[in-house]
Amino acid sequence: MRVFVTGATGFIGSAVVKELIAAGHQVLGLCRSDDKAAALAAAGAEALRGSIEDEDSLKAGAARSDGVIHLAFNHDFSKFVANCEDDRRVVKALGSALAGSERPLIVTSGTGMANTVPGEPATEDNATISSEMIPRAASEEAAAAAAADGVNVSVMRLPQVHDTTRQGLVTYAIAMAREKGVCVYIGDGRNRWPAAHVLDVARLYRLAIEKAERGAKYHAVAEEGVAIRDMIEVVGRRLSLPVKSIAPEEAQAYLGWLAIFASHDLPASSAQTRKKLGWHPTGPTMLADLERLQVS
Numbered sequence: 001m002r003v004f005v006t007g008a009t010g011f012i013g014s015a016v017v018k019e020l021i022a023a024g025h026q027v028l029g030l031c032r033s034d035d036k037a038a039a040l041a042a043a044g045a046e047a048l049r050g051s052i053e054d055e056d057s058l059k060a061g062a063a064r065s066d067g068v069i070h071l072a073f074n075h076d077f078s079k080f081v082a083n084c085e086d087d088r089r090v091v092k093a094l095g096s097a098l099a100g101s102e103r104p105l106i107v108t109s110g111t112g113m114a115n116t117v118p119g120e121p122a123t124e125d126n127a128t129i130s131s132e133m134i135p136r137a138a139s140e141e142a143a144a145a146a147a148a149d150g151v152n153v154s155v156m157r158l159p160q161v162h163d164t165t166r167q168g169l170v171t172y173a174i175a176m177a178r179e180k181g182v183c184v185y186i187g188d189g190r191n192r193w194p195a196a197h198v199l200d201v202a203r204l205y206r207l208a209i210e211k212a213e214r215g216a217k218y219h220a221v222a223e224e225g226v227a228i229r230d231m232i233e234v235v236g237r238r239l240s241l242p243v244k245s246i247a248p249e250e251a252q253a254y255l256g257w258l259a260i261f262a263s264h265d266l267p268a269s270s271a272q273t274r275k276k277l278g279w280h281p282t283g284p285t286m287l288a289d290l291e292r293l294q295v296s
Contacts, residue, residue: 002026002210004061006052006090007071008045010038010215012158015202016069019162023206028065030057030072039178052086055093062097067104069208070094077172084135088142095146095153104212105153106205107143110136110261111219111268113157113196115193121224122268124157124217152238154208156215157270159194161220163284164292166279169230174235183236183243184254189229191265196222207277218273222281225267234290249254256278 003020007013015105017027017040027045030052031037037047046164048064050057062068070091074083091107098105112138114122115129128144129136139155146153160168167174170193177183184295201220208218229245251259273279 001066001209004030004048004065004068005071006030006058006061006069007073008069009039012044012161012198013071014039015198016071016205017043019199020204021045025206027264029063030061032258033180037038037070052090055089058090058093059097060104062094065103067106067212068094069106069209070204072109073108080257081164084095084131085114086294091142091146095142095149095151098152099146099150102152102212104209105146106208107139107153107155109133109140109155109157109261111159111221112159112264112270113137113140119251119265120267122219124219124270124272125157130145136254141275144191148263152212152214154213154218156205156208157217157219157268159199159219159221159223160226161196161198162286162289163198163290165222165270165294166198166261167286167290169258169261170231170235170286170290173232173262174256176255177235177239177241180254181241182254183232183239183241184245184246185229185232185243186248186263188250189232190225191226192225192267194221194224195226195286196220196281196288200279200283202280202282204273206278207279211264211277213276216276218268218277219268220273221268221270222283224269224287225265225287228262230287231290234287235293238290238295240292256295
């Protein structure tokens with residue numbers, strides 16, 4: 001099939017493009033610059049010049065394809081709420097080009113968007129939390145609206161996606177540790193974040209677009225929950241920086257905007273996803289990748 005991918009040259013998107021092409025699919029990737037277009041061509045994909053701000057390019061890409069994987073998101077967290085609402089508009093634009101057909105749309109979200117009982121892992125059939133509580137849930141709300149308009153839409157909820165160079169939100173914690181000269185966790189640091197290696201996540205996107213199950217929610221979770229303290233202690237060793245516990249009221253000073261997320265306990269299960277799609281993650285663990293963290 002011919003798959004239109006937004007965020008096609010990003011960390012996860014570039015892995016998805018390679019996975020799709022290796023499986024025999026054609027890829028049309030959205031990009032905004034000549035160097036990104038060249039990167040797509042080198043990977044064997046076709047480039048479509050445009051951006052997530054340009055609804056015409058979004059609709060054109062969707063119209064030219066047999067399915068859409070939407071990965072692009074503006075990760076400037078100083079404008080987080082606005083970026084989440086922008087993503088709502090992107091999903092609506094993509095859906096408008098697919099409505100009334102069976103051509104699938106996969107919308108990217110996060111495992112933290114699943115409304116759960118504290119301490120229990122989020123599951124795929126947990127209801128979506130309101131965007132009034134977590135702005136990022138706007139993407140799933142947009143997916144639900146698209147489904148009501150006849151779009152064959154499914155949702156991919158991501159954990160902390162990692163390799164040795166990128167580790168989801170942990171990447172920002174590493175940058176702040178370098179800046180402050182100390183690695184920190186809040187309280188006892190036993191709160192957990194789920195994780196998965198980027199190549200396992202890319203394979204799951206392929207399986208999901210091939211399955212094209214209307215209304216499905218998938219969890220790209222290889223590890224149900226990795227303790228924040230365990231991750232930060234590895235980072236401290238790799239960066240040769242001290243590690244310490246801080247009180248919640250100190251988090252803003254050490255972590256900036258990341259303080260909003262750093263104390264949350266967010267374990268998540270992928271049992272239903274694995275059963276539905278036959279997905280068996282095999283990549284390195286989060287701690288293994290952090291042990292090989294590139295420190296130069």
